[in-house]
Amino acid sequence: MGKFVNNVDEFYKFCEENEVEYVDFRFTDIRGAWHHISYRMDAVDAGILNGLPFDGSSIENWQPIEKSDMLLKPDIETAFLDPFTADSTIIVICDVYDIYKNDLYERCPRSIAKKTLKYMEESGVGDDAFFGPENEFFIFDDVRIWSGVNQTGYRVDSEEGEWNYGTGYEMGNMGHRPGTKGGYFPVMPTDTMVDLRAEMMQVMDDIGLTVMLGHHEVAQAQGEIGIKYAGLIEAADNVQKYKYVVKMVAHLNGKTATFMPKPLYGDNGNGMHVHQSIWKEGKNQFYKEGEYANLSEMALQYLGGIFRHSGAVASFTNPSTNSYKRLVPGYEAPSILTYSSQNRSAACRIPYGAGEMATRIETRFPDSTACPYLCFSVLMLAGLDGIKNKDVPVGPMDIDLFELTLDEIKERNIPQMPRTLREALEGLREDFEFLRPVMSDEFINAYRRYMFTSQVHQDEARPTGFEFKTTYSC
Secondary structure, three states: OOOOOOOHHHHHHHHHHOOOOEEEEEEEOOOOOEEEEEEEHHHOOHHHHOOEEEEHHHOOOOOOHHHOEEEEEEOHHHOEEOOOOOOOEEEEEEEEEEOOOOEEOOOOHHHHHHHHHHHHHHHOOOOEEEEEEEEEEEEEOEEEEEEOOOOEEEEEEOOOOHHHOOOOOOOOOOOOOOOOOOOOOOOOOOOOOHHHHHHHHHHHHHOOOOEEEEEEOOOOOEEEEEEOOEEHHHHHHHHHHHHHHHHHHHHHOOOEEEOOOOOOOOOOOOOEEEEEEEEEOOEEOOEOOOOHHHEOHHHHHHHHHHHHOHHHHHHHHOOOOOHHHHOOOOOOOOOEOOEEEOOOOOOEEEOOOOOOOOOOEEEOOOOOOOOHHHHHHHHHHHHHHHHHHOOOOOOOOOOOHHHOOHHHHHHOOOOEOOOOHHHHHHHHHHOOHHHOOOOOHHHHHHHHHHHHHHHHHHHHOOOOHHHHHHHOOO
16 A cells, blocks of 8 residues: 655644544654654644654663653654554654754664664665564464562463363364464464454554455464565564554454563464565666576675674574573574574574575564664675675585574584674673664664673563572472
8 A cells, every 4th residue: 555645744744634623642662662752733843753752761771861852753654544543643763863963863764764774775785674573473462571589480371271271261162272382374373363464464454554464373373474674774664553453453352462472381482584685777686597596696695794793693583581582492493593494493594486586585583672773784784795705505404404503503613693692792892893884883782781681681670480490499
């Protein structure tokens, strides 16, 4: 469906036709969370659309209190009607502007993504880039979380959970459940989320996303909806819209949705596979007929750059301690840094499709805790550095990599993803030169410090239930 408005005049006309009462301006922080401020429609004039003030010091890890004044710069072409508000509301996605440096804010993820795209164009490698994320999610009936000085824990529940085979329900226990790793493509009644996904797909279509498919995923209570690829900025915008719809539709149906990478022990986790290709003058630069999977030398070098910078890359593509509980052997975890045509056990799969239009790479290790703007930007910056340095990735490897032992992986000299967020952030500490054409040293340092203090240190300091189970009686 695409855009609803192309300019300010169309924006006002669209608002009038839809009797809009509120304009909701949204922006993204470095963790990928959406924030918003709502204006009455009659207060939105040309001045506001050129930039509206807000307090940057109240956003975690942004401006200091003495330099807190910032501006939101609305991108009018992103406007769409909010499908969930009681009063007619139009949402507009914004960039953040730094009034002190008179430039796009260096910690604004969407601004970083715009600078990344400009850097690619200036490099001469291409004039367009397409990204196709695949965001997986879980839908639970109930979630309970607690954490304190003397206790910590969680409990999630779903009628699909195999732990409920013996549960007594008021209407009876029907017994149809996918089971651990048994959720790929079952029909009703085993798949309980058909109508819920259909509602999500319809709402996504209503707000301008091009929806192609929906299905149950491998894990119990897990689903996925496929939307069409787009340019780097639009694809990241779409992830924000996609997550908003999934969470809200679940919420309004008395359910709770999460994109957390590994909420269930012993079952598959949530990923955000990212399809990528670079184009120039209408030609796919990743395509060369007759080569392995029709991949060009440029495509392999791009992938080689991602693999070479895997530690630093992972600190943005997998930026939570929970991310690395997904990237363990045995759960379709794409942690081995090689590539293969169609083989889903490699960190990069080359999807089926022999023609120029379809040839691309699919990095399978990212997850949805990543801020999409930063994730896509860092993948591209690492890839562009790979092209510059003519990196060559290990592969192709068409064997089932999940069958290899750790010793066999080491014997074959196959690199792997970092095992923890700490390891990834240490990689970023040592390897960030490839980011500097777009990201400032101030941002990189602030990001690393923030992830250590908000994630790593907090996680490492807390005892877990497993630790009590294995060490309490020692």
